[in-house]
Amino acid sequence: MFKHYEEVINFCQEKQVQMIDFKMIDLLGRWRHLTIPASRFTPDTLKYGIGFDGSNYGYAPIEKSDMVFIPDITTAVFDSFSEVPTLSMIGDVFIIAEPDNYPFDQYPRTIANKAEEYLTSTGIADEMIIGPEYEFHVFDNVSYECKPQQTNFSIDAEQAIWNSGETEYENLGYKIPRKGGYHIAPPQDILYDLRSRMCLLFEENNIPVKYHHHEVGGPGQVEIEVELGRLREMADKTMLAKYLIKNIAFSEGKTATFMPKPLYQEAGNGMHVHMHLFKNKQPIFYDKNGYANLSKEALYFIGGLLKHAPALLALTNPSTNSYKRLVPGYEAPVSICFATSNRSAVIRIPAYAKAPEHKRFEFRSSDATCNPYLAFAAMLMAGVDGIKNKIDPMKEGFGPYDVNLYNLTPEEQAKVKALPKSLNEALDALEKDHEFLLAGGVFPKRLIEIWIETKRKEANSVEEIPHPKEFELYYDL
Known part of the structure; x- marks a missing residue:
């Protein structure tokens, strides 16, 4: 839906969006989600992501389970089923590293990306x-x-x-x-x-x-x-x-x-x-x-x-x-x-x-x-x-x-x-x-x-x- 952060903010103001919901895919193919107030959605959200426990998604072992997901604003849709006005978007999962985080190779969306790149x-x-x-x-x-x-x-x-x-x-x-x-x-x-x-x-x-x-x-x-x-x-x-x-x-x-x-x-x-x-x-x-x-x-x-x-x-x-x-x-x-x-x-x-x-x-x-x-x-x-x-x-x-x-x-x-x-x-x-x-x-x-x-x-x-x-x-x- 969006290409730039400013477009997300303008939409939220226009539609009076109060919550932003992030959806990630687990190993078996079910969506998991996490929600933040729209006021907490900043440029840093798109740069540094939001931390979560990857072991509960079926991927990472408990001892190495800290990961971050970064929203993909191009996937954003207005959630028709939330009483509170909510914008929903899919996230990509990254491994926490220095100096920069990098995509988690086991994440299904990462694999789909790699498959398309491999074809090319x-x-x-x-x-x-x-x-x-x-x-x-x-x-x-x-x-x-x-x-x-x-x-x-x-x-x-x-x-x-x-x-x-x-x-x-x-x-x-x-x-x-x-x-x-x-x-x-x-x-x-x-x-x-x-x-x-x-x-x-x-x-x-x-x-x-x-x-x-x-x-x-x-x-x-x-x-x-x-x-x-x-x-x-x-x-x-x-x-x-x-x-x-x-x-x-x-x-x-x-x-x-x-x-x-x-x-x-x-x-x-x-x-x-x-x-x-x-x-x-x-x-x-x-x-x-x-x-x-x-x-x-x-x-x-x-x-x-x-x-x-x-x-x-x-x-x-x-x-x-x-x-x-x-x-x-x-x-x-x-x-x-x-x-x-x-x-x-x-x-x-x-x-x-x-x-x-x-x-x-x-x-x-x-x-x-x-x-x-x-x-x-x-x-x-x-x-x-x-x-x-x-x-x-x-x-x-x-x-x-x-x-x-x-x-x-x-x-x-x-x-x-x-x-x-x-x-x-x-x-x-x-x-x-x-x-x-x-x-x-x-x-x-x-x-x-x-x-x-x-x-x-x-x-x-x-x-x-x-x-x-x-x-x-x-x-x-």
Whole structure:
């Protein structure tokens, strides 16, 4: 929003801003925040930053946890959900040193910056333009508990088919069948106006919207798709978009979740990421004579993504719940391959993107439980590795598979490599295959080690808990 300190002060005076809120990203992808009175915001704030304890963010050890964050005033937005007029902005994390502080190499925003700089340094391109699609559920009630003697969760959505027989409250009968919500119209689509308000709020916060619609999942699954932008910019906007979605739903007595698979036997939430590269404002992914009008560079980029896909998923699909979505039959990919207009492939090339400047493809396995800075940077690093090493996806056996992969015979399916089936399997792949992330000093090796250690604890904690299905299967044996 702003380029200079004086612009911030003028805005605060004009809008009578009383508080300035600073948001930082923790290791797992959640925003943390700290707030100061607007009168305390001085030029020194932008020069010296504000101290905080980095160990509570999942990065630094306790004995070396003093850090500072410095606000990035270009990210400033007026917070629509604060009663006290508040200006909000993202911060970058720095290590305290003499004579000058320097950027913390494990901070996700630093990594996203380095990834963009690395791309430019290779001479391949100078911009990666990406567009995430935000799929999420809006529910009316969610409760859960996890105790030694009792484990359960309960979800409700007014429009869900399971409420068709409800008699305790007014029931007008317009429910959405299981897996029958795609582009459904009102009166079944009771979330239409809520999504429109979300999109208007996006626009007010400089997140241009392409469109919104109800998704496949009957009980409140929806999607908002936004216009494309540069890598770190879109990571910033992804964090802001999730914040806006959750808070507007909460303010209207509903709850929004980006959890990949909150409901059994219903469609899950992905975060498909469209991507293409530009050099001197010219697209490098287009070739009118190539497969699906893709250039060799585009195919090599695809080759890198697919070759490193098992390791990538540890960053792009970093929850145990992610792998409950990546199962056959729900338009979620399970096979490592590419194709045109094929939603069962990891890489889909949209047939409608015909113009050279629009020619692109999407990575379909990722979901919004990821830390977007790490996920987007990892996708870029995998693709650049593909271009540098000329990884041909056709020669590697990744396709193209312009068929419904779920309809292949078992013999044919056996020829197609499968995505990891669990978080631990993806972490195993990342342990073995992460050199492509270290190129150019983009990802620190220590961060990868911390990530694997942290995520293994998560995965193991879930695996240790008895599941209700196990009681159904085994209690009487």
